[in-house]
Amino acid sequence: MAVATVPEAFLHFIWRTKRFFPHHLKTTEGQSIQLVSTGQYNRDAGPDFLHARVYIDEALWVGNIEIHVRASEWYAHGHQENPAYDSVILHVVFEEDRPVYLSNGSRLPCLELAHKIPPGSLKAFQKIAHSLDAIPCRSWLSEVPRLYWAGWLDRLLIERLESKVRQLQEELQHLRGDWEQLFYQKTAYGLGLPVNAEAMEMLAAATPLQILRHYRDQPLQLEALLFGQAGLLQGRFKDAYPEQLQQEYRFLQQKHQLQPIPVGHWKYARLRPSSFPDLRIAQLAGLLCRRNWNFSSLLEINTLDLFSEWLAPEISFYWTSHFRLDTPSKTIPKSLGRQQMQVLLINVISPLLFLYGSQVHRQDLQRRATDWLSALPGEDNRIVRAWKEQPSPVATAADSQALIHLFKNYCRHRRCLDCQVGQWIIGQAPAAEHDDPSAR
Structure with missing residues (x-):
């Protein structure tokens, strides 16, 4: 050479x-x-x-x-x-x-x-x-022993969680250590994935949890606050329910001196109705109305079955026949689906548990974060599908998260010499x- x-x-x-x-x-x-x-x-x-x-x-x-x-x-x-x-x-x-x-x-x-x-x-x-391939070592992957993959994926998963934790630490510091506000904002972020995540987090930041707590027993007022702060209660409505929300918000906005976020942040194009921001905001309101829905309660949940029950918002009757305000739809339940629960668990719950566990020296919470990912099926997205075409294992969400981290942090930057698979091939x-x- x-x-x-x-x-x-x-x-x-x-x-x-x-x-x-x-x-x-x-x-x-x-x-x-x-x-x-x-x-x-x-x-x-x-x-x-x-x-x-x-x-x-x-x-x-x-x-x-x-x-x-x-x-x-x-x-x-x-x-x-x-x-x-x-x-x-x-x-x-x-x-x-x-x-x-x-x-x-x-x-x-x-x-x-x-x-x-x-x-x-x-x-x-x-x-x-x-190699010009997005995965530079693609032609060798069939030769890499599966046992060799296992240890590397475990390490990549921890790296993935640690990278998310670093970002969460910065946000927690900005919130002056308020774990409940962080949990609320990141849950809103997770409900907005993939395209409305930032807008949902902006909404949560603009509508502090300390205000919403006063309305946990008043679903109408709580929804009015969230929809009003989202900028979605402007103009005239045909339905009585959004009109009620609008009237409530006008009073509450003055009372709490609130400023809504720009309505232009919300995206609807190419979204399934079940992912429309209106429904996601209603689901967030349904969670906030539950007395036991808080970060402290999350720490006590030790099984996925209990987590699924806990993450089941009770939204107002209006949303059984609507995906958007003032736009009727078929009458079907609008609860969080299994896939959205998994999205929340992967992108919000596990990183938060891992961070809290590391800060208070509770390894059981860190293990719970990784164990829950190992119990969920692998994700389906463009990056994961590229790996599924190879012999590399993508059986669980832990695998898919590890492979996403591998692609974004190693393959994309050609860090083959730092990658254990690259090292095995070269060596x-x-x-x-x-x-x-x-x-x-």
Whole structure:
């Protein structure tokens, strides 16, 4: 492989996973090398690997290791002017195009890897690196053992939850630690998925829970507040019910000094009627009317059956024959469906439980978050369907969440060297001594 096509990150991977021929190692000046420890990988400033232990000839050296594609990059990066690099005991490069000298004038021992990397690993990396496929390693996936997938998916799921938790932590800080308001806003967000999530969360933020709590026993007033704040009670209506809501809202808006969100945020195009924002707002109101619907109660629910019962809003009779205000429909129940409950559990409930569990050191809540995802069927969306075409497992929501994270955070950014599947593919060529040119 040409030097230009070997990125430094690939050499980091080869070194830290020891995917090179380990015997008959010599410096470019002919000194024998015996590795005791390749060092600790350093992602921060300074040498690439710390605290390595290396025998050069008969002397044991303890220090750091710096890796470059070409040796001349030592000078291109200005390491000769940085005292932190005086601790480097071995320069590992793909090609030594010039010798390197430390500040004391001594020549830095150099190990060339150009002929020490298994050809199969080089070829696999080159193919993946130049792949135009959205999933770069697609053609190899059938070879990856299923058992290998299992551990990687577990880790990806935790990464996915942790990324959601970081965002929730910022929102919780903005709300000054108000878990109930956060729970209310994120539930509204979840009810609005996929296209009205932001608008629903804006509505919840504009209609504080501390106000709505006063109307939990007054469904008409509670709906009036939410629909009015959504900007959906403007104009004239034919039905008596929205007229009532409109009258109630005019009074409540003045009483609580409320400002509605712009009505233009709501989207209806290409939505099924069951996902119309009017019905979702009515369902949110139905949840808020329940005395036991709060974050504290959620923490006590330990089974999915109990969760399904708990997440069953009792909405007003008007909505049995309407999906939108002033627009009649067939008379059918408008309760939350199983799919919407799963959407809420995946995108709202599990991340909240995981965050709260981590903050109060309750591993049972963190396990509940992952166990519930493992008990739900896998999701069906564009990203998940791309994986379903492959041998990779998508049996549960835990699997689909893990694979979504894999695609968005690894495949899309070509982080194949950080992906355990990519590492398996690149590293599957055996580093056997009989393949080592220097062993002949």
